[in-house]
Amino acid sequence: MRSTLITDIAELTTVDPEGRVLQDAAVVVEDERIAWIGAAADAPDADDRVSVGGRAVLPGWVDSHTHLVFDGDRSAEFEARMAGESYAAGGIGVTTSATRAASDDRLAELVRGRVADAVAGGTTYLETKTGYGLTVAEEARHARLLAGLREEGLVDEVTFLGAHLVPPGRDAEDYLDDVVGPMLEAVREHASWVDVFCDTGAFDAEQTRRVLAAGVAAGLGVRLHGNQIEQGPGVGVAVEFGAASVDHVNHLSDADVEALAGTWTGWDRASATGTPGTVAGCLPACDLSTRAPLAPARRLLDAGIEVSLASNCNPGTSYTTSMNFNVGTAVLQMHLTLAEAVRAATLGGALGLRAQDRVGSLEVGKRADLHVLDAPAAIHLAYRPGMPLTHAVWRAGRRAV
C-alpha cells in the first residue's frame, strides 16, 4: 500500500457531518482512499509528500446529472432562445438524428473529451445517461458504450433514459412498449438507474409510472426529470416511487415542496445519517441557458430537503460540464451560502446517486477525490466567477489533473 501526504492546505473544506473547515491542514491518501485528515503540524509520515502551496482543497465535485452521449450542433436553437424563443422538449429529436449517425468510435471520443473537460474542472464522480438514441438498437449501443467507460473508471454511474422523448413519427404508447420491453431488456445489464423526462411535451404521469415500474422490476434505481417546463406531476411521481433524485424542479407547487420535505423525515441533516429521501436536483447552468426561473434551492433547503447541484451537460439546455460555474452561480444568484453550495455539489450529488457512503466528502475511508483550487479559500469560486480556479485533482487516489 503506497501513501501520499498532501500538505500545506490553507483551507480544507471537508463536508463531513460537522461541516468542518480546517486551516493549515493535511490529508493522507492510501491507495484510493483517505487514510488521515488533520492539522498539517500533526501529519504522520507517508511514502510521498505533495505540497499544494497554501491553496484551498475541497472534495471533488459529484456531477449527478449529465447527458454526455451526443453528436451534432444546436447552437442555432440556443441563439434563437436568446432572441426570445422558449425551450421545448422537441429539440431532443435534432440531437437524436445526429447521434444515431455517429460511429461508435466517434461517440466514444466525444464522451471521453467531455469527461476530460469535467475532470479538468474538478469533477471526480460522474453520472451520465442514454436518451439520444430512442430505438432499441441505439439505446443499447449508448448504454454499452457508457458501461465500457465505467469499466475504465471514466464515468461512475449509468442511467437509462429511453423515455426522453417520443421519437418523431412514432406513437407514444407503441414507443413505450419498446422502452419497457426490448429496450429495457437490452440496457439493464449496463445501467443502474432508470429516468424519465416527465414534463410537458415529453411524458405524462401515467406513462412515467409505467416506465419507472418496469425499471424497478428490472432492478434499476429511480431518478426523474421533472417540473422543468411547467408545474406538473414529476415531483409527485418521484416521491411516489421513492426516487433518489428529481431534477430541474423549476416550477414547484407548495404541495411539491411539502411532498419532498416529507421524504426527509428519517434523515438527520446535521449528522448526515438515517434514510435519505428524494434529493431536489438543481441545475443552474440549464436554468440560465433556457432563461427559466432559477430552481428555488434556498426554499428547498429551508424546507429541510437535501439539494444537489449538477451541470446537466447536454447540447440542448446546458452545454457545460463546469461545476465551478454552477457552484458560483448558486451562491451569486440562488442565495446559497458557500458551504451550502459546496455541500450540494458534493454530498448532495452523492445522496442523489446513493453513493454518500463512498464519495461526497473528505472523511477517512472515503474515496480520495480531492479538488485543489488555485486560491487560498473556496469562496473564490463565487468571488472570481469564470476564472480558471481548478489547480489539481485527485480521483480515487490518483492524480488526474
Ligand SMILES: N=CN[C@@H](CCC(=O)O)C(=O)O
Ligand atoms: N429536459 C430534458 N432533457 C435535457 C435536455 C435535452 C435536450 O434538449 O436535448 C435536460 O435535462 O435539460
Ligand SMILES: [Zn+2]
Ligand atoms: Zn437532463
